[in-house]
Amino acid sequence: MSPSAVPRARWGSVYRRGGVHDPALRHGYDMCRRATRSTGEIEYAVSLLLPPPLRLAVWALYGAVRAVDDLADTVGTETHGAAAGAGRVERLEAWIAAFDADLREGAGTDPVRLALIDTMLTWNLPPEFLHTLFEELRQDVHGRHFATWGEWRRYNGLVNTPLALRTGSLLLRAAGLPAEPEALAAAVPGTAAAWQTAVDAVYLTDALVDLADDLDRGHVPLPQEALDEAGVRRADLLERRGTPAYERMVRDLADRARNWFDRTPVPPVLHPAVGLALGAYSDLYRLRLATLARDPVALLHRRPALPRLARLRLLPPARARAALACGLYPFTVVRGSATASAPLPPGPALGPAEGSRPTAARRQPVTAPAPHPSGARPPEVPTRAMPRHVAIVMDGNGRWATARGLPRTDGHRAGADALIDVVHGALEIGLDYLSVYMFSTENWKRPADELHSLMYEIPQLLRRLLDDCRPLNVRLRWAGQRSRLPADVVDTLVEAEQTTRDCGGLTVTACVNYGGRAEITAAAAQLAHDAAAGRIDPAAVSEHAFARYLHVPELPDVDLLLRSGGERRTSNFLPWQATYAELLFLDTCWPDMDRRDLWRAIEQYAHRTRRYGTVPRTRTRPHDDLAGVPAP
Ligand code: IPE
Ligand code: IPE
Ligand code: MG
Numbered sequence: 001m002s003p004s005a006v007p008r009a010r011w012g013s014v015y016r017r018g019g020v021h022d023p024a025l026r027h028g029y030d031m032c033r034r035a036t037r038s039t040g041e042i043e044y045a046v047s048l049l050l051p052p053p054l055r056l057a058v059w060a061l062y063g064a065v066r067a068v069d070d071l072a073d074t075v076g077t078e079t080h081g082a083a084a085g086a087g088r089v090e091r092l093e094a095w096i097a098a099f100d101a102d103l104r105e106g107a108g109t110d111p112v113r114l115a116l117i118d119t120m121l122t123w124n125l126p127p128e129f130l131h132t133l134f135e136e137l138r139q140d141v142h143g144r145h146f147a148t149w150g151e152w153r154r155y156n157g158l159v160n161t162p163l164a165l166r167t168g169s170l171l172l173r174a175a176g177l178p179a180e181p182e183a184l185a186a187a188v189p190g191t192a193a194a195w196q197t198a199v200d201a202v203y204l205t206d207a208l209v210d211l212a213d214d215l216d217r218g219h220v221p222l223p224q225e226a227l228d229e230a231g232v233r234r235a236d237l238l239e240r241r242g243t244p245a246y247e248r249m250v251r252d253l254a255d256r257a258r259n260w261f262d263r264t265p266v267p268p269v270l271h272p273a274v275g276l277a278l279g280a281y282s283d284l285y286r287l288r289l290a291t292l293a294r295d296p297v298a299l300l301h302r303r304p305a306l307p308r309l310a311r312l313r314l315l316p317p318a319r320a321r322a323a324l325a326c327g328l329y330p331f332t333v334v335r336g337s338a339t340a341s342a343p344l345p346p347g348p349a350l351g352p353a354e355g356s357r358p359t360a361a362r363r364q365p366v367t368a369p370a371p372h373p374s375g376a377r378p379p380e381v382p383t384r385a386m387p388r389h390v391a392i393v394m395d396g397n398g399r400w401a402t403a404r405g406l407p408r409t410d411g412h413r414a415g416a417d418a419l420i421d422v423v424h425g426a427l428e429i430g431l432d433y434l435s436v437y438m439f440s441t442e443n444w445k446r447p448a449d450e451l452h453s454l455m456y457e458i459p460q461l462l463r464r465l466l467d468d469c470r471p472l473n474v475r476l477r478w479a480g481q482r483s484r485l486p487a488d489v490v491d492t493l494v495e496a497e498q499t500t501r502d503c504g505g506l507t508v509t510a511c512v513n514y515g516g517r518a519e520i521t522a523a524a525a526q527l528a529h530d531a532a533a534g535r536i537d538p539a540a541v542s543e544h545a546f547a548r549y550l551h552v553p554e555l556p557d558v559d560l561l562l563r564s565g566g567e568r569r570t571s572n573f574l575p576w577q578a579t580y581a582e583l584l585f586l587d588t589c590w591p592d593m594d595r596r597d598l599w600r601a602i603e604q605y606a607h608r609t610r611r612y613g614t615v616p617r618t619r620t621r622p623h624d625d626l627a628g629v630p631a632p
Contacts, residue, residue, distance in 0.1 A: 017052035020118070028115030029056055032063025035112075039066040041306060042284045045315055049277040049322040053122070057170060060119035065133050067112050068095050089138075096134050100612055103130075104557055105388075123170055124542040131614075132163055146223040156199055164199045194263070198282075201260035204253060205285055208292050211299045215240060226253065242297035250296035254289045261286060272325035280318045287314070367471045369424040378429040378599050385606035387559030389433035390426070390598070391574050391581065394419065396565025396589030403589075409453035414591035416461040420468060425595020426506055427472060429602060433507050433556060435479070437573050441515030444484060455485075458512060459492040465508065466496050473505035479551040480514035481522070509552055516575035523549035550576060557581070560605045562598075564590040582608050 011033070015026045036059050037044045047058040102108030103117055120130065136159055146152040207214075207221040214221045220237055227234060230249030237246065261282055284306065292304050371377075394415055401411030419436060426434045438458055444451065462476075469476055476496040493512060526549050530536045536545070547553060558578040561570065566587045570578065584601050586593070 014052045014055060018056040019053065019122075020056060024111060025114055025118055028111030028113070028118075029059055031067060031112050032059040032115050035063035035067040035070065039070075042281065042288065045284065045311070046277050046281045049273060049280055049318055051273055051326050054170070054274070056115075057119050057123055060115045061133070061167075064112050064116040065137060068092065069137055092134075092137055099130070121542070121544055124540055124545075125166070125170075126542075132159055135159060136163075144219070144221065146225075148225045149223050152223040153196075153200060156203055157196055160203055161196050161199045164195055164202075168195065197260045197263050201257045202285065204257040204260070205289055205292075208250060208253060208257075208299060209288060209303055212302050215300065222253070237300075240300040242300055246300075247296040250299065251293050254293040258286060258289050261289075272329060273322045276318055276322045276325060280314065283314055284311075287311075369427040369472055371428075372421070372425070372595055374596075376596050376599075378425065378595075379603055381429065381602055381606050386430065387582075387602060387605050388431075389435065389556045389558050389577075390431060390560045390562060390602070391435040391437075391558040391578060392422070393437045393561070393563035393565075393571060393573055394590040395437075395563055395567060395571075397591060399565065400589035400591045408450055409457070411589075411591055412454060412457045416457065416464065418591050418593045419461065420464060421594040422598050423465065423468070423474065423506070423508060424472075425598045426508075427474070428595065429599055431506055431602075433509070435509040435511060435555070435558070435574065437514065437571075438510055438512045439480075439514070440511075440572060441481065441513060441518050442572060455489055459489050462492045462496050462510065465510075466499060469496075469500055469503065469508070473503045475500045475503040475505065475507045477507060477509040477552050477555075478512060479509050479519070479555070480512045481518055483513075485513050509555060511573070514551075514573070516572045519551050520576055522551075547576070560584060560601065562586065562601050564588055564593050564597075580610070580612055582610065 011030065012026075015021070015029060018029075020026055020029060033044075036047065040062055043058065043062050047055045047062075050058060098108070098110065099113050099116070102110070102113050103120065108114055108117065116130070119125070144155065146155065210221065215238060218238065220227070220234055224234070226249065227237070230252065231245045232243065232249050236243055287306055287310050288304070291307060292299055295304070298304060397411030397415040398408040399411070400414065401408050404410075423434065438461070439454060443454070446454075465474075465476060468474070476499075478493040478497055480493075482490055489512070493510065496510070523546060527536065527541065527546065531538050531541075555577055558574055558581040561573070561578050561581040562584045563570070564586050566585070566589075568585045570583070574581075582605055584604060586597065586601070588597065
């Protein structure tokens, strides 16, 4: 039966056995499956030999990349030339940026991205892994030029071998052996070299198979040295002239790739179905090499298909053996995702449904926020340039008071007014999360009288916030430790969380007795406890799983971290959440701030270019569409 004739119900059972029940996610995986089937004849055939959870991972990784590649290839009106290249680059970069954003937020609407993110979380794959894949796509857009075999191998070693090692470690987990790619390479002497040789063999074969496509784009995917050795002129290749020298070169290269395959035995410690799949993979590649060496001239014009008869000799018996192996050695995936493997730590943290509330509900305050006394209105900031989470170090209360000849405590009281105004401004501009630093774990070092007054002012402020918040549909959260806090402060914080737990508007997180290191240490301690109790598999600890142990697990990454009072430091504030925050330091002391300062800060943020470790790729800046927003 050809893959396309397989009844649809069959995939339903694959998704069920792979642990994918959500219809939107299934749709995403199915799109990836179809992309794999239409572009990766061998990969698709081999995926069908794998246990369902691994099969889904192969579809998501291979299929998503192919789907993105297709998108970059076909969408738009340009068909060739530099404009086509630029269009591809822009579409690709837009997709990658959207993927990064979805991964950070653990959500999204694009089905292919959803499937890819689900695979990342399930298998605990680090984001760099995906970026290596994306880098490949970028290189495809521009075409790679290698002068020597050395350069060609170095590129494979840098980009493709790590991918192969990562995939290898994924397969090893099917045998119950958690192994990081680095450990895999280091475990057996010569393993790294063997992987590299296998990867070289695959990529050399693919370079020949994809020759016609590459020539269409004006690229020659082989090192110049290979052409020179064979006496083939680049111009002849681009003109698709099937000279005798060219035919000799293809046969020699096919021999070379075959030799490389012969030097890489299938690793012994594997789930039997995985061993079968890898065996079939290298058999099919050998078949591909034999096919292309038979008619090198045809390669100049089209991708060669595997001969049907040879496929039939190979695949159905392999499928029967794989089904038997899966029956004898059932394989269930331990989902590495936060939701499945890491239970919520005990404490005031609320359920995980937070992130999935519909935006419309979150944006609808019950009553409108009070306007600023000056009549100022919030600026128009395009949705995609808006920060989702602003965190504020409200500093400078003491200096504000001292400058006026007042006791420092008066500064803290005046700071409370500023916060109330900023919360109203946050609602007006449509912010989703506002976190405010009220008292740090280091602030216990202050004189007793100041501590005393702070422990009086903080619950007062919380009660004012609570009175204001409920009608405004603002939800209050607390991030911090209980230890040392007076009971009435803890009670007020807990009451504030409980009373507003159904409010779906802006979330204000009060960071009281908060310290970033303390938060991370407490998370690590709880995680270690759960691992020792067998509740979480140490191999499944991902960044996402770890974040479930933080004080407010569903708090998104901080986009903008603002500090008043003139100091240029973050003072142990939200280090986990703010690793990629844009920082803004204002000289104004906190009691002098109001909502207009928040709005101006958001406008400045909207003009920043965020990179997340990449380099700028496109000519346009992400927020260049902020027409009408004056540059600060
Ligand atoms: C921030 O203002 C409030 C708290 C730390 C509780 P400060 O009290 O630190 O004010 P300055 O920095 O001394 O002016
Ligand atoms: C940070 O301000 C803590 C709060 C605003 C609650 P600090 O005034 O305590 O910070 P440092 O001591 O200047 O770093
Ligand atoms: Mg201070």
